[in-house]
Amino acid sequence: STGITDSSKIYSRLFMHKQTPFIQVVLIRGNEFKEVYYRVPEYVLKTRDELTKTIEIQSTLSFFKKSILEKNVIWSLAVLVFGLLIFLSFYAARKIADQISRPVNALVTGMEKVKDGDLSYSVKINTKDEFRFLSDSFNSMIKDLKLSREKLKEAERVAAWQQVARAISHEIKNSLTPVMLSIKRIKNYFDDKNMPENVKESFYAVEDELRSLSGISAEFSDFARLPKPDKNDLDINEIVSSVVMFMQPVADKIELSGSYDAQLPRIYADRDQIKRVLINLIKNSIEACRPGDKIVVKTDVSDKAPFSVKLTIKDTGTGMDQETVKRVFEPDFTTKKKGTGLGLVIVRKIISDHEGKIEVRSKTGEGTVFTVYL
Ligand SMILES: Nc1ncnc2c1ncn2[C@@H]1O[C@H](COP(=O)(O)OP(=O)(O)O)[C@@H](O)[C@H]1O
Ligand SMILES: [Mg+2]
Structure with missing residues (x-):
């Protein structure tokens, strides 16, 4: 043997002479090798080719599948992130719009209410920003407006x-x-x-x-003829004690007494008008009392800002029911046969001309307290 494989010789031996398998010995660089040849039927080759093809297709498909899958995930992620961003920006926009539009709407509602004459309305805003400041100013303005309108x-x-x-x-x-x-x-x-x-x-x-x-x-x-007050620096204790003394004979069998706070500050007021306030209030108390009842006129340092003096006229007379209490300051209101209903109107007018305040508390059968702040 030459050691060189001759493919036509192998072909003739395998197919012409049908020697299958046959073995041939070859020498390659002094080494002896044995070659074995088989004749493989056509269908085996075909099957082998088919298999190779299938495997190739399979692997190509799986590569595509894999890459598609990966791409899909990226896309899904992208869509998700994008969606989230849209949602967040909508949410943020809404929130910001809310933060602006809600207080603005509240203010507009308030203004409309006021325009329609409702001065008891107040704007409620729960933020701590300029809107809060705005609504607070608005509310205090309406309060002032209401007060001055009532006045x-x-x-x-x-x-x-x-x-x-x-x-x-x-x-x-x-x-x-x-x-x-x-x-x-x-x-x-x-x-x-x-x-x-x-x-x-x-x-x-x-x-x-x-x-x-x-x-x-x-x-x-x-x-x-209720003139504007002519104000002077006054010692209220002195005025109250002189009125109490002056009214004692009128009180007769009703015990009228005074109690004076030595720390009382002096105030600017119209002497005659303050006397009229005291006389009217004491007269009303006397008229509500039976013999043996008590009336105490008291001066105190005010416990209510911005006033400096507090006067109380307290009696143990008939008292009033709450319906009467509500009406005592009305110009035509009286429960007396020969009353004019003007006494307390004068009292209130004088006190308001002095930027003061008057309050009344009463209970039927127990008595009445009028409190004047100056
Ligand atoms: N100290 C008081 N005790 C009970 N009722 C009072 C007292 N002060 C005022 N009133 C009630 O208030 C009404 C109005 O008082 P006033 O304005 O002084 O008018 P008049 O004394 O002419 O009735 C009185 O008619 C009375 O019903
Ligand atoms: Mg009276």
Whole structure:
């Protein structure tokens, strides 16, 4: 053997001479090798090729599958992140819009309410920013507006009543003077001795009515002529004690006493008007008391800002039910047969002209406390 494999020789031996398998020995660089040849049937080769093909396709497919899968994951992730971003930006935008639009809406609602005349409305904003500042300013502005409007209304009402009071007191005085003169003349005409007893009684009754009419007229004209306060530096304790002394004889069997705080600061006020406040309040207390009841007029350093002086007029009289308490400051309100209902209107007007405050507490059967802050 030459040691060189001759493929045509191998082919003829395998296919022509049908020697299968056959073995041939070859020498390669002095080494002996044995070569074995088989004739493989056609279908085996075909199958082998098919298998190779299938395996190739399989591996290509699996490569594609893998890469598609990886890409899909990336895409899914991308879509997810993108979606999240959109959601977050919507959420943030909404939140920011809310933070601006909610307070603005609240303020607009407030303004509309105020425009429609509702001054009791207040804007509620729960943030701590400029909007809070804005709403707080808005609320305090509305509060001021409400207060000044109430004051104006009250002043208008008082002014209207003052006009009525002026007219009435004028009328009463005009007719009262000639009536009194006539009575005097008639009395002079009879002399006391030959005046019958029943006529005498009638004279007393008429004179009594005339006196009370003249009192009412005086109260009306007092109320009608309520000048602006003429303020001076005053010692309130001195004024209260002098009024208490002056009213003691009027109180008669009712125990009227004063209690004075030595630390009381001096204040700027109209002496005559403060006296009128005290006289009116004490008179009301006397009128609500029975013999043996007590009235205490007390001065204290104020416990309420911005006032410096506190006056209390406390009685153990009849007291009032809550419906009455609500109405005591109304110009035409009285529960008395010959009352004018003006006493407390005068009191309140004077106190408001002094930038003060008056409060009332009362209980039927137990008594009443009026508290004045100046
Ligand atoms: N100290 C008091 N105790 C009980 N009722 C009072 C007292 N002060 C005021 N009032 C009630 O308030 C009403 C109004 O008082 P006022 O304005 O002084 O008018 P008047 O004394 O002419 O009735 C009184 O009629 C009375 O019903
Ligand atoms: Mg009165």
